[in-house]
Amino acid sequence: MPYPEQRGNKWRVRWNTGKKHPETGRWLYDSQGGFDSREAAIAYGLDRESDIRNQRYTSRRDGAIPMSEYCRTWQQTLDVGHLRRRNIESFIRLYIEPHWGEMAVADIRPSAYRAWELWLKDQPNIGDRYRNEILLVFSMMMDDAVDDGLRQASPVPKRKRRGKYVKKKKERKRNLRMEDVHQLACNALQFWGFAGYVFQFMIPFTGMRPAELYALRREYCHPAWPAADPLDDPDEEDREERHADDLERYGPSLMPAVRVQWQHQRDSGELKLFPPKYGSRRTLVLPRFLTELLEILLASHEGQYVFPSINGGLLANANFAYHYWRPIADGRGASEEFERVRLGQKQLVDSRRPLPEIPAVASWKGKRQYLLRHGHKEWLDEDGHSRIAVETRMGHEVAGVEGLYANVTPAMEKRIAEALQRRWLEFVRTLPEGWEPPSSPSPLPLDLGEWMKLQVKAARASSD
Structure with missing residues (x-):
């Protein structure tokens, strides 16, 4: 029963909250004042006691937490x-x-x-x-x-669809053309070197996320993987069984592939290895031309990571989107001499890393690098591959019964690798006679022009 008390010409009511003080063991009471009559105060108190019995009550003392x-x-x-x-x-x-x-x-x-x-x-x-x-x-x-019992209800209104439907804005995308992919690779060759040339093929031909590429180590990459797999992910509970299956399914003499096991991210300012987004560890089979480029690249340096930065350090430490991708996609002018003052004397000096003019790739100017990953799925869909094979390759899970029953088979993966290789060969057949690669700021580990002639020869042989 609530306890009404008169205060001047108003009434106040107190009621038992049903809780006891944790130290003294005494009952805790709440109160409310400002009522014009005793009956109104009692009615309010009875309502609060009803809320307490039905577990709808929030104590003013609890809700006072800032x-x-x-x-x-x-x-x-x-x-x-x-x-x-x-x-x-x-x-x-x-x-x-x-x-x-x-x-x-x-x-x-x-x-x-x-x-x-x-x-x-x-x-x-x-x-x-x-x-x-x-x-x-x-x-x-x-x-x-x-x-937590600090409020009776949330102040945030539940969103209900009412009124006119407003369509969400969607980023405009263009079809991923092989000509653009190759031009991006040539721009990367001019700006970055051979590592950049190979890097620019990885996202459109594997669908890897950028942070996964930054953290790709040679033991997880063809030709070393799967034999060199360090099994260093403690969160992967079935890694021993998975590795045994990989040895039977993948490898240079079987299906060349890379293993997406880690990504580079920063935690409290420190660069660390984390599992890929959504825990999407996966194996990606490669087209034949890309396996050749990866073999050459890895033989050209001894670094732990497949793709070193321009200065040989960790690619994840660079602001890649600004310092690498924008010049590659948007183009840049040739390096020019600049004036500086040293020891009180004006000097006209060249850039420490002089580069020629790099042309813009028109359809990629101002666009995000991540759209290359979208383009990879576009290619897979165009070629009519199994949905479960496509989504698994992208690092997605297929919900419902379809995802529960489906499985990616070696035949599905083989068809993906062959379709990607065909796409490459169909493109190189269109290259002009005597095509030569652009210059590179660092020595190339192969004669890229001669390598491309072999690719053109293989393309023409496959069409005969």
């Missing part, structure tokens, strides 16, 4: 990957805690949330996708606050 404290507690409950954790911590540090930190968890109202949502929308430095991620994290926090 958001700044709840932010710190909530982050400790996250069980996500390091990149997702870093993003969530960034959202909280930059946008959630500065705005809501001093407010009690229970005091956040839907109207205040809507005002904050509009404020985020007005910020010129926050895009739609980034804003939606911030709001998603805040919504998760409020849902958990309800589960």
Whole structure:
């Protein structure tokens, strides 16, 4: 039974919350004042006791926890990957805690949330996708606050489709043409060297993600893999059984392939190896021309990683999208002499790494490198390969019964490798007579012009 008390010309009501103080063992009470009559106060208290009996009640004492404290507690409950954790911590540090930190968890109202949502929308430095991620994290926090008994309901409205349908904006893509892929490779040869030439074929012909390529070590790459597989991934529980199957299925004399086992990512500023996105460890069979290029590349250096950077270091340490991909896709002017002052004297000097003019690849100017991976799936779909083989190669899981029953067979993989090789041969047949590669800033480990003549010869022989 609630306890009404008169305070001046108003009434206050107290009720038992059903909880005891953890130290004294005494019952804890909540109260509410400002009622005009004793009956109104008692009615309010009876409603609260009903909420307590039906487990709908949120104590004002519990909901008084400030958001700044709840932010710190909530982050400790996250069980996500390091990149997702870093993003969530960034959202909280930059946008959630500065705005809501001093407010009690229970005091956040839907109207205040809507005002904050509009404020985020007005910020010129926050895009739609980034804003939606911030709001998603805040919504998760409020849902958990309800589960923790700090609120009765979330202030974030449940999204319902109402009104006119607005189609989401979709990035415009063009068909991946073999001519463009080869021009990108030639640009990479001029800008980076032979490693760049081979690198530019890897994404469109294997579908690997950039971070997976940065972390590709020679023991996971043809011709060393699978014999050289170090089995160094403790999270892969069946690695011994998987390796035994790989030895029977892959290899230079069977099906040349690379193993996607790791990717390079940063954790607290330190570059580390992590499993690939979504744990998508997989094996990728290679077309014959690419196996030859990889063999030549690996024989040309002794580094641990297949693709060294321009200065021979880790490719993951470079800002690849800006310092490598943009000049390769967008082109750049020839290196020019520049003036500097040294020891008080003006000097006209050449660049330490002089390069000729690199032409832009028109259909890739301003485009993301990641679209080359999209293009790989486009090619596989064009050639009519099994859906399970395509999605597995892309590192995706097929949901439902189809994914449960399906399996990628050696025959499926062989057809993929042969189709990719045919695509390459069909292209090299179109090269002009006497094609010569562009210059490279470093010595090539082979006569690329002569190697291409052999590819053209093989292409013409296959068409006869």
